[in-house]
Amino acid sequence: MTTGQHGSRHGAHPRPADRRRPELAAFLRRRRARVSPQDVGMPAGPRRRTPGLRREEVAQLSGVGVTWYTWLEQGRPINASAQVLDAVARTLRLDLPEREHLYHLAEVPYEPVREAAPVTVGPELQAVLDAMDGLPATVCNARYDLLAMNDAYRSLFILSPATMGPRPNALWTLFVAPELTCPLVFREVELPMMVATLRSGYGRHVGEPAWEEFVRELAERSAEFARMWESGDVAPPGSRVKAFRHPALPGQLLRMTTTSLSVDGLPECRIVVYAPADEETREGLARIRASRDADTETEKDTDGAPGESRR
Known part of the structure; x- marks a missing residue:
């Protein structure tokens, strides 16, 4: 094999590690230039030509050696611990995305800061769900808490205070509500998969009171649920075809394809959309929606009509 046939010994494209070090060096220099001495309680001093902090100042404030930090900023192949990177990140006032970026460039495993699980969503996201009213959709977290939903989702799962229990949670509804009111068909297949997906999220929250209490x-x-949980099976979220029954469509199965979409700004949350998998299901959803709209109009007429009891 000759060099001319297959390129240089090092190849036409540098290895990822070879690219990360220059990127790390440039990133640290830019972030160091952004922080002024006054930002960290140091006097600016006369005739200061360096924009931002000097290397020795970053090293001193971070509790590391000047030579070590200089080599780090020069992109030399030195090892860095998470503890040291955290100290440098604090000195350079890096926010969470910048801190994660620093870890990746330094090739150190990144453990994200845990944020409290969101309990509500904003009106903008609710508007997105409402705009998809022809398709059942919800926002849920890794624990299957239902943070928001549209009317089509409520109709598909026949949700009410009686079936939802003390918390709006999909698993709680499916396992605790009477089985006769459960719209999900093939429970013996679908429920173990949902429990395995729950355990996948649980692995990131072991020991947290809210999670431990929910499982208990x-x-x-x-x-x-206890039997399925003890199996220890783990599965990631993913697209599936699920079958549902609905009292408005006796004898008919609704076959729905689930699609999960991540939500920026809501850690571990996803929008789950149920789309009809066949034309019969599409028509069935339209009939359910028409029935729901008719019931809503009837309720409005009843509430607005004068009656003997109101005189």
């Missing part, structure tokens, strides 16, 4: 309470209320 659900296991106490449902022997079926």
Whole structure:
């Protein structure tokens, strides 16, 4: 094999590690130039030509050696610990995305800062769900808490205070509500998959009181859930075809394809959309929506009509 046939020994494209070091060096220099001495409680001093902090100042404030930090900023192949990178990140006032970027460039495993699980969503996201009213859609987190939903989702799952229990949670509804009111068909296949997906999220929250209490309470209320949880199966979220029954469509199955979409700004949350998998299901959803709209109009007429009891 000759060099001319297959390129240079090093190849036409540098290895990822070879590219990360120059990127790390440039990133640190730019962020160092952004922080002034006054930002960190240091006097500016006379005839200061360096924009921002000097290397020795970053090293001193971070509690590391000047030579070590200089080599780090020069992109030399030195090892850095998470503790040291955190100290440098604090000195350079990096926000969370910048801190994660620093870790990746330094090739150090990144452990994200845990944020409290969101309990509500903004009106903008609710408007997105409402605009998809022809398709059942919800926003849920890794624990299957239902943070928002549209009317089509409520109709598909026949949600009410009686079926939702003390918390709006998909698993709680499916396991604790009477099985006769559960619209999900093939429970023996679908529910174990959902529990395995729950365990995948649980792995990031082991020991957290909210998660531990939820699993414990659900296991106490449902022997079926407890058995599936003890299996230890793990699965990631993904697209599936699920079958539903609905009282407005006796004898008909609704076959729905689920699609999960991540939501920026809401950690571990996703929009789950249920789309009809066939034309029969599409027509069935339209009939359910028409029935729901008719019920809504009837309620409006009843509330607005004068009656003997109101005189």
